[in-house]
Amino acid sequence: MLRLTTQSKIILIYSFLAAVIFNYTLVEKVLEIYPISSGGLTFIISLLILVTTINALFLSLISNKFTLKVVFSAFTLIGIYSSYFAYKFGIIIDDVMILNIISTDAAEASGLLSLDIILISIFAVIAVFIISKVKIPFENLKKEAIARLMLLVCLPLVMVGVIFLNSAAFASFFREHKEIRYYTNPITPIYSTINLLHENLTSDKRELEIIDPAPYAKISYEDSDYELVILIVGETARSDRMSLNGYEKNTNPYTSNIKNIISYTNFWSCGTSTAISVPCLFSYTNRKDWKKDDMYLRENVLDTLHKQGVYVEWRDNNSSSKGVADRIPYLNYRNADINPNCDIECRDIGMLDGLETVVKNHPNQDILIVLHAMGSHGPHYAARVPDKYKKFFPECKTNDLQSCSVEEISNAYDNTIVYQDYLNSLAIDFLKKFPERDARFLYISDHGESLGEDGIYLHGYPYRFAPENQKKVAALTWAPQGSDIHQYEVMKMKHEELSHNNLACSLLELFEVDSAICSDFQSIFRN
Ligand SMILES: [Zn+2]
Numbered sequence: 001m002l003r004l005t006t007q008s009k010i011i012l013i014y015s016f017l018a019a020v021i022f023n024y025t026l027v028e029k030v031l032e033i034y035p036i037s038s039g040g041l042t043f044i045i046s047l048l049i050l051v052t053t054i055n056a057l058f059l060s061l062i063s064n065k066f067t068l069k070v071v072f073s074a075f076t077l078i079g080i081y082s083s084y085f086a087y088k089f090g091i092i093i094d095d096v097m098i099l100n101i102i103s104t105d106a107a108e109a110s111g112l113l114s115l116d117i118i119l120i121s122i123f124a125v126i127a128v129f130i131i132s133k134v135k136i137p138f139e140n141l142k143k144e145a146i147a148r149l150m151l152l153v154c155l156p157l158v159m160v161g162v163i164f165l166n167s168a169a170f171a172s173f174f175r176e177h178k179e180i181r182y183y184t185n186p187i188t189p190i191y192s193t194i195n196l197l198h199e200n201l202t203s204d205k206r207e208l209e210i211i212d213p214a215p216y217a218k219i220s221y222e223d224s225d226y227e228l229v230i231l232i233v234g235e236t237a238r239s240d241r242m243s244l245n246g247y248e249k250n251t252n253p254y255t256s257n258i259k260n261i262i263s264y265t266n267f268w269s270c271g272t273s274t275a276i277s278v279p280c281l282f283s284y285t286n287r288k289d290w291k292k293d294d295m296y297l298r299e300n301v302l303d304t305l306h307k308q309g310v311y312v313e314w315r316d317n318n319s320s321s322k323g324v325a326d327r328i329p330y331l332n333y334r335n336a337d338i339n340p341n342c343d344i345e346c347r348d349i350g351m352l353d354g355l356e357t358v359v360k361n362h363p364n365q366d367i368l369i370v371l372h373a374m375g376s377h378g379p380h381y382a383a384r385v386p387d388k389y390k391k392f393f394p395e396c397k398t399n400d401l402q403s404c405s406v407e408e409i410s411n412a413y414d415n416t417i418v419y420q421d422y423l424n425s426l427a428i429d430f431l432k433k434f435p436e437r438d439a440r441f442l443y444i445s446d447h448g449e450s451l452g453e454d455g456i457y458l459h460g461y462p463y464r465f466a467p468e469n470q471k472k473v474a475a476l477t478w479a480p481q482g483s484d485i486h487q488y489e490v491m492k493m494k495h496e497e498l499s500h501n502n503l504a505c506s507l508l509e510l511f512e513v514d515s516a517i518c519s520d521f522q523s524i525f526r527n
Contacts, residue, residue, distance in 0.1 A: 005138075007136055008147040008148060008151055011059050011060055011063070011151065012052075012151075021079070029180045039169075042166070058190070059075065060148055065138050069134075078186035078189050081124070082188070091461075094188065096272075100273045100275045100460055111379065182462060212303070213298050214515040217304050217514065217517075218308070219512060227367065228434055229368045229369070229510060232443040234375045234443055234474060235372075235377045237416075237473060244256060249414055255428070258428055263475070264498055267499065268497070272459050274318065274447070280500055282300035284504050284517050287500070301507050302328055304508065304513065305368055310367070311367045311368070312368045316330065317339070317347070317372060318334075318373060321372060333346055339353070345374070348371070348374055349423050355430060375416060378399075380398065384419065391418050394411060396408040396411070406452060432480065441479070442476070443475065444476075446473070448472055453469065485510075485526065496522075502524045
C-alpha cells in the first residue's frame with residue numbers, strides 16, 4: 001500500500017515549521033505591500049505552502065537514513081542566522097554576501113557581536129541538540145524509498161498547483177518586487193552557496209596564468225616631473241552625507257576650506273560590498289562584465305603602474321586589499337607594531353606615519369600610495385572615531401542599531417565622515433610639503449551604507465535592487481595650483497555621472513601611461 005513513512009512525515013512537518021519560523025521578514029515585507037485587508041492573507045498562505053514544498057523537496061532529495069539529522073541541523077542553523085540578519089538588518093544572503101562572509105576576518109566579525117547574537121547562538125545550540133536527540137524511526141528500505149518517491153512526485157505537483165491557482169498574484173507581485181523573494185530563508189543562502197561552489201569547481205583558475213590586460217602600456221618619456229599621488233580607498237561613505245555635496249550638517253570641516261578640493265556629486269560604486277568594490281575599482285573591466293575571478297586572473301591598474309616603474313605601496317587598515325596588492329608592497333596597519341595610532345583599534349591616520357621616508361627613498365621615481373581606510377565601517381560607528389573628533393550628539397554608542405534612534409545612528413555615522421575628512425586633510429597637507437612633485441590626492445569610498453531607511457541597515461544588498469545610498473559614494477580629488485591637469489577641467493566633472501570603472505584609466509592618465517585598453521574611456525579629470 002502506498003503511504004508516507006514517519007520519516008517522510010517528519011520531513012513535511014519540519015519543512016512547514018521552517019517555512020513559518022525562518023521567513024518572518026519575507027512575510028512582513030509581503031504584508032507591507034499586500035496587506036491582509038486587500039487579500040494578502042491568501043497570498044501569504046499560498047506563499048508559505050510554496051516555501052514548504054521547496055524546503056521539503058530539497059530535504060527529500062539530499063537526506064537519507066544516515067544524513068537526515070545532519071541535514072536538519074545544518075538547515076536549522078542556516079535558517080536561524082539568515083532569518084536573524086534579515087530581521088535585524090534587512091540583509092539578503094545571496095552569493096555576493098556569502099563571498100563577503102568568507103572574506104570577513106575575526107576583527108570584522110566581532111564588530112557584529114552583540115547580546116542578540118549570543119542569545120541566538122544559544123538557541124541554535126539547543127535546536128541542534130534537540131534534533132540530535134529526537135528519535136526518527138526508519139522503516140525498511142523499500143517502504144522508505146516508495147514514500148520518498150511519492151514526495152518527489154507529489155511536491156512538484158503541489159508547487160505547480162499553488163502557483164497556478166495564484167498565478168496572477170505571483171506574477172505581478174514578484175515582477176514588481178523581485179528583491180523580496182531573496183528573503184526566502186534558508187533556501188536563498190543554500191541555493192547561493194551551491195551556486196558559488198559550482199562556479200568555483202567548474203572554473204579551472206589554477207591552470208590559467210594571470211592575464212595582463214594592458215600589455216603594451218608605456219610611460220611617457222616626456223614626463224619630466226615625478227608624480228606623488230595618494231589614493232585613499234574609503235569605507236562605507238555615502239555621497240549624500242558629505243557637506244561638500246550639500247549635506248546640511250558640516251561633515252567636512254577640515255577640507256571645505258581647502259583650495260582646489262573637488263567633491264564629485266554623482267559617483268557610483270562597482271559593488272555594494274568591500275569584497276566586490278575594491279578589486280573592481282582597480283580593474284579595467286566594467287561593472288557589468290566584472291566577475292570575481294577577475295581579481296585572481298587579471299592584473300589591475302596597480303600592476304600596470306608597478307611594471308612601468310612607478311613605486312606603488314598599499315597600506316591597509318581595513319580587512320585586506322582583496323587581492324589587488326598581491327604583487328606590490330603591502331603593509332598591514334591593523335597592527336600596533338607599525339601603526340602608532342592604536343587605542344581601542346588602530347586608526348586610519350596612523351597610515352600616514354613614515355610617508356616622508358617613502359618619498360625620500362624614491363627621489364627619482366613616480367610614487368602612488370594607496371591607503372585602505374576603515375572609514376565608516378559599521379555597525380559600531382561610534383568605535384571608529386576617537387572622542388575628540390566627534391561633533392554630533394547624541395550618538396548611537398552600540399552596534400545594536402535597532403536600539404538607537406534614527407538621529408543617534410545618523411550622528412554616529414556622520415562623526416565617521418568627519419574623522420575621515422580629518423584624515424583627508426592630513427593627506428593633502430602632506431602632499432603640500434612636496435612642491436617639486438606633481439601631486440594629486442584622491443579619495444573614493446568603496447560603497448555606501450543604509451542607515452535604517454526602509455528597514456535596511458549596513459550594505460551588501462544585491463546591486464540591482466540596492467538603494468542609492470549603498471551605491472552613490474563619496475569621492476574627492478585635490479591638486480596644487482599648476483598641476484598638469486588644470487583644476488578648472490576637473491571642476492567640469494563635479495556633477496558628471498562617474499563610477500569606480502573610471503578610476504583605472506584615470507590613474508594611467510595621471511601617471512602619463514599610454515595603453516590601448518584606455519583608448520576609449522571617461523577620465524574623472526576631464527571631459
Ligand atoms: Zn566596504
